[in-house]
Amino acid sequence: MRHTLALLALLFSLPLCAAQLNLELGEHSRRWSSAALLSHPQARSLDIAQDVAYKRPMRYRVVPLAALLEGVTADDHLQAVALDGFAAEMPAAPLLQAGPARAWLAVEDSAQPWPALGQGKPSAGPFYLVWSDPQAGGIRPEQWPFQIATIRRLASVEQRFPALLPDPKLASDDPVRQGFALFQQNCLACHRLNGAGDAQFGPDLNVPYSPTEYFQPAFLRRYIRDPQGLRQWPQAKMPGFAEAVLSEQELDALLAYLGHMAKRKP
Numbered sequence: 001m002r003h004t005l006a007l008l009a010l011l012f013s014l015p016l017c018a019a020q021l022n023l024e025l026g027e028h029s030r031r032w033s034s035a036a037l038l039s040h041p042q043a044r045s046l047d048i049a050q051d052v053a054y055k056r057p058m059r060y061r062v063v064p065l066a067a068l069l070e071g072v073t074a075d076d077h078l079q080a081v082a083l084d085g086f087a088a089e090m091p092a093a094p095l096l097q098a099g100p101a102r103a104w105l106a107v108e109d110s111a112q113p114w115p116a117l118g119q120g121k122p123s124a125g126p127f128y129l130v131w132s133d134p135q136a137g138g139i140r141p142e143q144w145p146f147q148i149a150t151i152r153r154l155a156s157v158e159q160r161f162p163a164l165l166p167d168p169k170l171a172s173d174d175p176v177r178q179g180f181a182l183f184q185q186n187c188l189a190c191h192r193l194n195g196a197g198d199a200q201f202g203p204d205l206n207v208p209y210s211p212t213e214y215f216q217p218a219f220l221r222r223y224i225r226d227p228q229g230l231r232q233w234p235q236a237k238m239p240g241f242a243e244a245v246l247s248e249q250e251l252d253a254l255l256a257y258l259g260h261m262a263k264r265k266p
Contacts, residue, residue, distance in 0.1 A: 019108070019126030024152035028071035034126055037107045042067050046104055046132060052144040053117060053124040060106035060130060066096045068105060069151075077156045080129060080145040085200030088129075088145040088189040089157055094137055101137025105148075106130045122147065141245055142189050157184050161196035164188075166260055179257025182250055186241065194266050202238065210262035212255065221251065 019034040037043065040063045051058040072078070074093040081087050095103045108114050108125030116123055124146035131139050158165060164183075166176045183193070190202040205211060211220055223230045226240045246254070 021105075021127050021148065022150040022152075023068060024150060025069065025071055026153060032068070034107050034110070037063055037105070037127075038109055040067070043107075046106075046130070048130055048132070051130070052141045053128065053146050054115070058114075060104075060128070061109060062104035062106050062130065064098075065103040065105045065129065066098070069096065072096065072153060076153055079152050079154050079198065080148050081150040081152070081198070082145055082147040083149050084147060086145060086147075086189050087198040087200075088142060089184055090143065092153075094139070094143075097137070099136075100133045101135075101139050102132045104130050104132065117146075140185055141239065142186050145189070157188065163194035163196040163266060164261075166257065167264070175253040175256045176260045177257075178250070179253035179255070179260075182246070182254045183257055186246065186254070190238070193261060194264070205258065206261050206265060210258055212259040212262050217255075220255065224251065224254075 021032045021034075021037065023030050023032065038061055043061060043063050046060050046062045048058045048060065050056070069078075069092070072092050072095075074096055076092040078090045078092050078095065079087055080090060094101065097103075106124075106128040108123060108127070114123040114125050127148040128146040129144055129148065131137070131144065134143075154160060164180070166174075166180055170176055187193075187205065188197055188199065190199050191197065192199060192204045193206045195204060195207055211223075215223065219230065224241050224246070225243075227238045228240070241251075
């Protein structure tokens with residue numbers, strides 16, 4: 001643990017000019033420096049009307065993410081790993097599309113550094129996945145990973161982590177199955193479940209106990225909607241999931257999945 005913290009401190013302290021993006025894409029793997037990306041032939045400026053990380057309009061120097069994903073197909077699965085252990089699971093298809101929702105890699109320029117995310121916090125750099133017209137593609141906040149260090153091609157979540165799977169006997173239209181999909185989109189970037197997952201950010205959501213086992217149902221819903229409104233402390237990092245991001249029906253399905261998995265511990 002001490003070595004991990006020391007490594008993170010070193011990474012955060014590196015000058016922006018030394019930032020490196022690792023693309024682990026099999027035979028097409030390569031490493032890009034921030035300087036090379038800023039001078040990429042397809043680099044351009046992009047205005048984001050409502051930035052997810054900064055909660056306000058932002059302008060970035062960006063490269064179409066698809067231009068960097070050589071050899072990746074729509075059927076592939078990718079993972080963006082941040083410096084702090086956040087690990088966003090991403091089907092490749094939306095990342096490769098030219099629109100209407102389009103994925104861009106924002107690159108922080110050491111000559112024009114981005115603002116800090118908060119007091120005592122670093123910026124969203126050196127690399128940040130942003131979207132133009134995200135509403136057109138149903139893009140969720142968890143699909144905007146920042147402080148990216150690595151993007152890698154992996155097998156799907158279902159293949160890598162069978163401990164996350166609900167009972168295979170469930171009907172295809174069972175809400176638990178929808179909840180599993182929502183868990184992957186909204187929770188797996190920060191949390192593990194049954195010890196399964198790559199995130200190093202938040203606690204396991206089933207071992208030793210599921211939050212459905214120790215929260216009263218109404219308070220669990222309130223906590224997911226507004227964590228700081230229910231339990232407040234300075235180091236808290238969990239974002240709230242407003243109804244615009246997670247509808248009531250989707251929240252029902254997510255809670256159904258968590259309740260179901262409380263009976264499927266290792």
